[in-house]
Amino acid sequence: xxxxxxxxxxxxxxxxxxxxxxxxxxxxxxxxxxxxxxxxxxxxxxxxxxxxxxxxxxxxxxxxxxxxxxxxxxxxxxxxxxxxxxxxxxxxxxxxxxxxxxxxxxxxxxxxxxxxxxxxxxxxxxxxxxxxxxxxxxxxxxxxxxxxxxxxxxxxxxxxxxxxxxxxxxxxxxxxxxxxxxxxxxxxxxxxxxxxxxxxxxxxxxxxxxxxxxxxxxxxxxxxxxxxxxxxxxxxxxxxxxxxxxxxxxxxxxxxxxx
Numbered sequence: 001x002x003x004x005x006x007x008x009x010x011x012x013x014x015x016x017x018x019x020x021x022x023x024x025x026x027x028x029x030x031x032x033x034x035x036x037x038x039x040x041x042x043x044x045x046x047x048x049x050x051x052x053x054x055x056x057x058x059x060x061x062x063x064x065x066x067x068x069x070x071x072x073x074x075x076x077x078x079x080x081x082x083x084x085x086x087x088x089x090x091x092x093x094x095x096x097x098x099x100x101x102x103x104x105x106x107x108x109x110x111x112x113x114x115x116x117x118x119x120x121x122x123x124x125x126x127x128x129x130x131x132x133x134x135x136x137x138x139x140x141x142x143x144x145x146x147x148x149x150x151x152x153x154x155x156x157x158x159x160x161x162x163x164x165x166x167x168x169x170x171x172x173x174x175x176x177x178x179x180x181x182x183x184x185x186x187x188x189x190x191x192x193x194x195x196x197x198x199x200x201x202x203x204x205x206x207x208x209x210x211x212x213x214x215x216x217x218x219x220x221x222x223x224x225x226x227x228x229x230x231x232x233x234x235x236x237x238x239x240x241x242x243x244x245x246x247x248x249x250x251x252x253x254x255x256x257x258x259x
Contacts, residue, residue, distance in 0.1 A: 006070075006072055006073060012055070012058065014051050014054055014055040017047060017051045018051040018055070020047060021044050021045075021046075021047030021048035021050075022044070024043050024044030025041065025044030026044070028040035028041025028042070028043065028044045029041055059232075060219065060224065060232075064224050069229075069231070074229075077231055078231065078234075081235045081239075082238075085242050088242060089242075091201075092198070092201070092202075092249075095194065095197060095198040095201070096249070096253065098190075099198065099253065099254060099258065100253075102114075102190045102191075102194065103258055110189060110190065110191075114191075114258070115191050115259060116189045116190070116191050119183075119188060119189065119191050119192070120183045121184075121191075121255075122259065123259075124251070124255040124256040127174055127175075127177065127178045128251055128255040129251075131171055131174050131175060131251075132247065132248070132251050134170055134174065135167070135171055135243070135244055135247050138164050138167035138168055138171070138240070138244070139241060141161075141163040141164040141167065142161075142164045142213065142236075142240050143237070144156070144160040145160035145161045145164060145233070145237075146233065148160055149225055149227065149230050150227055150230075151227065152226075152227050154220065154223075157220050157225075158217065158220055158221060161213060161216060161217040161220060162217060164213055164240070165210055165213050165214050168206055168207075168209060168210035168213065169210060171206055172203060172206055172207060172210070175199070175203050175206075179196075195254060198250060198254060199254065202246055202247060205243050205246070206243055209239050209240045209243050212235075212236040212239060212240075213236050215236075216232060216233045216236045219232060220233070
């Protein structure tokens with residue numbers, strides 16, 4: 001057999017179970033929205049959670065213990081993450097397009113004004129400004145963690161990652177309270193739709209990024225990263241910086257200018 005530097009991934013059941021979990025989650029959300037209980041929703045979440053744990057376990061085993069993540073494989077992983085973030089940029093671009101399409105030329109149905117007549121927007125200098133400070137601070141701490149890993153300062157990396165995860169959780173808590181106190185809903189004209197879809201999907205990305213970084217924290221504690229072999233963390237850091245940048249645009253465009 002000819003030896004080559006690439007990792008040929010073995011057969012895995014996790015893409016199938018992940019798809020089934022996403023399918024169950026979609027049906028569960030639809031059923032929940034129509035008042036038919038949360039059984040299917042909880043089932044879908046559990047399947048996705050178990051798939052995540054098992055799939056991450058396999059990837060960590062391949063990269064750390066089996067040595068399959070060579071320099072060639074890592075280069076491919078880097079490009080994969082770059083292209084994924086590029087697709088996420090286009091994902092949010094669609095939301096900004098929808099927002100500016102309606103806000104730059106409000107129709108008579110909106111009262112020819114923005115925000116639309118009857119909508120009381122959230123004060124940009126209250127909770128949103130605090131959330132901006134929290135997320136920017138988390139960007140500093142994740143950079144601190146990155147440099148600590150590169151310099152072999154494991155205790156500092158653990159401390160910085162813990163702060164980053166806590167700041168991410170605090171951001172989510174503040175956004176939840178903001179939603180509860182908002183005077184409008186997602187059903188209140190195009191303003192409510194664009195506001196909650198854009199900020200809600202960003203909040204989902206914060207949850208995903210916080211989970212990503214929490215797994216990296218466990219891996220740092222478990223001695224999985226070295227000064228030269230830590231792409232798993234780098235991918236999480238790139239993702240977190242992307243979340244930071246998107247929030248800055250959301251704050252400036254939707255919270256500040258849009259209000």
